[in-house]
Amino acid sequence: MTEPKAAPPLPNPGGTTNHSTKPASGQVAGNPPQAGEHPEGHKGANATPTPTESPFKGKTGLQRVLNAAGYSWAGLTAAFRHEDAFRQEVFLAALLVPLALYLGDTGIERALMIAAVLGVLIVELLNSAVEAAVDRISLEHHLLIKRAKDMGSAAVMIALVNVVAVWSLVLLG
Numbered sequence: 001m002t003e004p005k006a007a008p009p010l011p012n013p014g015g016t017t018n019h020s021t022k023p024a025s026g027q028v029a030g031n032p033p034q035a036g037e038h039p040e041g042h043k044g045a046n047a048t049p050t051p052t053e054s055p056f057k058g059k060t061g062l063q064r065v066l067n068a069a070g071y072s073w074a075g076l077t078a079a080f081r082h083e084d085a086f087r088q089e090v091f092l093a094a095l096l097v098p099l100a101l102y103l104g105d106t107g108i109e110r111a112l113m114i115a116a117v118l119g120v121l122i123v124e125l126l127n128s129a130v131e132a133a134v135d136r137i138s139l140e141h142h143l144l145i146k147r148a149k150d151m152g153s154a155a156v157m158i159a160l161v162n163v164v165a166v167w168s169l170v171l172l173g
Contacts, residue, residue, distance in 0.1 A: 116166040123159040127152035
């Protein structure tokens with residue numbers, strides 16, 4: 001006779017998680033704690049949870065800045081290689097930024113026009129990141145996945161409308 005398969009652990013947003021590979025006493029490896037059981041090291045309801053440190057944290061000073069710059073460059077190149085919309089918006093920015101420098105009468109006008117264009121790139125990067133994370137979680141058709149992707153798309157559309165509005169106000173008075 002075979003034992004029934006254990007259900008996967010439920011997400012625990014905001015809670016602490018026992019990341020130890022060693023099961024708590026009385027617990028079978030791979031199964032979440034049952035009602036009344038506490039993960040190893042739990043001191044009770046009033047205990048302060050131990051923060052789980054990321055292995056990527058801990059760099060300080062110049063090394064942290066250099067690491068961050070490398071990760072940022074990797075993100076930009078990944079977006080340029082894999083996201084058609086980002087590529088199109090980069091080419092649009094390559095045309096509009098010099099045009100803003102030429103058409104803007106004051107530094108404020110030029111800054112507003114360029115900021116609006118860069119805002120599109122920023123929002124597109126965030127939208128692409130959300131889409132990649134959602135696709136990593138599941139490729140199934142699900143209402144919440146559709147909602148997340150539609151909201152990201154709406155954010156990009158608003159950023160593009162903002163470019164048109166800012167440029168129109170600056171150029172047409």
